[in-house]
Amino acid sequence: MAKIPELKSQYIWLVALILFLIPAVNPLGAPFAMSDVTVKIYDLMQSLPEKSIVVMGGASVFAFDIESSPGMIACLKQMAARHLRLVTFPLGTEAAQYHKFCIDAARVDQKYGGPWKYGVDYVLLPYTPGGSAALISFLKSVEATVTLDINGVPINQLPLMRDFHSYKDIAVWMCPHWGFIDIIRYATGECGVISVSFAQSAAYATFSPYMMAYPGKVYMTNGYVGGAQYERLVGIKGLGHKVVDSYSLISVLIPALIILGNITMIVRMKEEEVEAKE
Amino acid sequence: MISTDPWIWLSALLSISCFSLLYGDNKAFRWAETTYTASVIGHSVVTGLVTLRDRFYPLYTGAQPQYIVPLILGILSIFIVWRKYAWLATISMALMIGVGTGISMRALIATDIIANTRAVIGETAGILKGSPADQLGNLIRVVFTIAALWYFVFTLIPKGPTAKPFSWIQTIGKYALIAYIGVAVGNTMQQFTGCATSAIYRIVGLWLGFG
Numbered sequence: 387m388a389k390i391p392e393l394k395s396q397y398i399w400l401v402a403l404i405l406f407l408i409p410a411v412n413p414l415g416a417p418f419a420m421s422d423v424t425v426k427i428y429d430l431m432q433s434l435p436e437k438s439i440v441v442m443g444g445a446s447v448f449a450f451d452i453e454s455s456p457g458m459i460a461c462l463k464q465m466a467a468r469h470l471r472l473v474t475f476p477l478g479t480e481a482a483q484y485h486k487f488c489i490d491a492a493r494v495d496q497k498y499g500g501p502w503k504y505g506v507d508y509v510l511l512p513y514t515p516g517g518s519a520a521l522i523s524f525l526k527s528v529e530a531t532v533t534l535d536i537n538g539v540p541i542n543q544l545p546l547m548r549d550f551h552s553y554k555d556i557a558v559w560m561c562p563h564w565g566f567i568d569i570i571r572y573a574t575g576e577c578g579v580i581s582v583s584f585a586q587s588a589a590y591a592t593f594s595p596y597m598m599a600y601p602g603k604v605y606m607t608n609g610y611v612g613g614a615q616y617e618r619l620v621g622i623k624g625l626g627h628k629v630v631d632s633y634s635l636i637s638v639l640i641p642a643l644i645i646l647g648n649i650t651m652i653v654r655m656k657e658e659e660v661e662a663k664e
Numbered sequence: 665m666i667s668t669d670p671w672i673w674l675s676a677l678l679s680i681s682c683f684s685l686l687y688g689d690n691k692a693f694r695w696a697e698t699t700y701t702a703s704v705i706g707h708s709v710v711t712g713l714v715t716l717r718d719r720f721y722p723l724y725t726g727a728q729p730q731y732i733v734p735l736i737l738g739i740l741s742i743f744i745v746w747r748k749y750a751w752l753a754t755i756s757m758a759l760m761i762g763v764g765t766g767i768s769m770r771a772l773i774a775t776d777i778i779a780n781t782r783a784v785i786g787e788t789a790g791i792l793k794g795s796p797a798d799q800l801g802n803l804i805r806v807v808f809t810i811a812a813l814w815y816f817v818f819t820l821i822p823k824g825p826t827a828k829p830f831s832w833i834q835t836i837g838k839y840a841l842i843a844y845i846g847v848a849v850g851n852t853m854q855q856f857t858g859c860a861t862s863a864i865y866r867i868v869g870l871w872l873g874f875g
């Protein structure tokens with residue numbers, strides 16, 4: 387019997403790379419279904435009165451938060467168009483960078499031709515250590531928790547922060563991070579603030595019961611697909627759409643590899659049986 | 665058109681170096697790995713210094729003199745590296761753990777136990793109403809929740825006639841946990857696929873100018 391050549395892992399990665407490159411160079415426009423929850427989040431943001439204050443905050447790792455960025459960036463565009471205001475509150479060291487990245491990528495600042503002016507329409511607060519304790523303190527009193535913005539300017543000199551004192555001034559808390567549970571526990575559970583997460587797909591299965599526990603108060607999208615759904619609602623094609631294309635192609639590769647692996651295993655078992663008989 | 669931004673070049677080279685591990689361990693990957701580790705540590709140090717400025721600005725201006733207490737506790741925690749006086753660090757550590765546990769327990773009972781129990785009761789009511797798909801979804805969720813809880817709560821199976829029904833429910837609980845782990849692993853795969861797409865798009869789109 388002819389021997390099956392060994393399939394090196396490098397060949398598999400090469401095929402995967404080619405499949406990843408195709409949508410990066412030439413978007414396929416793979417179809418995807420719209421989720422009711424994503425539409426509800428969009429409608430919620432549309433229904434907020436002008437000048438409402440939205441907080442973007444939480445803690446996690448930048449590398450994984452990239453998955454939350456397509457939905458968050460699309461939502462920031464929507465917020466700017468709706469004349470909502472934003473305050474960022476990073477509870478992790480990398481969250482401060484991530485918040486600035488999202489705002490820059492959304493091109494909502496006046497320096498990019500957008501409608502938002504720093505200090506008036508949005509404020510970047512610095513990393514605040516303390517985790518849950520810092521979050522509780524922030525919800526109770528913003529001034530007692532944070533005194534300077536990320537640039538070292540006292541917050542009482544920023545027009546937006548004069549209207550923002552406690553959780554009572556927050557219309558929605560957006561959490562594009564893994565650490566959504568703390569936001570649910572304290573912002574929603576204790577203060578009744580509506581919380582939204584552009585959740586990472588690895589976190590979605592863990593966090594989704596909270597949507598059942600707090601109906602109408604906690605909303606989540608699921609990973610890049612959720613981001614692509616939000617991009618569609620806002621009318622842009624960003625990273626979410628590109629990843630959906632990749633999912634489509636990789637979804638073909640994975641079953642093919644599973645079938646190939648099983649065929650190889652069965653043939654090898656037969657070979658071993660033959661060798662054992664000999 | 666290829667980018668002329670040096671930061672995008674650096675980002676692309678680091679990404680390619682990271683991907684090169686798929687071919688095998690090599691110097692380019694080691695360079696990317698050590699650069700990343702060093703930059704994360706460097707960033708943490710700088711953020712820590714900036715945080716000290718932000719935190720203790722009101723103390724410096726005299727607006728909030730009570731901030732002297734966390735400053736002292738913070739200084740005490742540094743003694744952890746000095747074996748002879750390491751016990752001083754336990755004061756701030758104990759306070760931090762105590763406060764952290766206290767506030768977590770407060771919210772955990774209301775959010776994770778009471779609110780989730782309320783959600784399961786709501787789903788139980790939903791088994792008999794709504795579309796067939798919703799009814800089935802609610803039924804699966806309720807059965808899986810009860811069975812999984814059962815698996816953890818009743819770790820010892822009683823002997824006698826109730827032994828079999830107990831073990832059946834435990835088996836369903838095990839399947840519920842396996843289903844959960846399967847969903848979580850599947851979602852994690854999606855996350856990694858997405859992150860790889862993001863990195864490849866950065867190389868192809870932002871660096872090389874395609875797409």
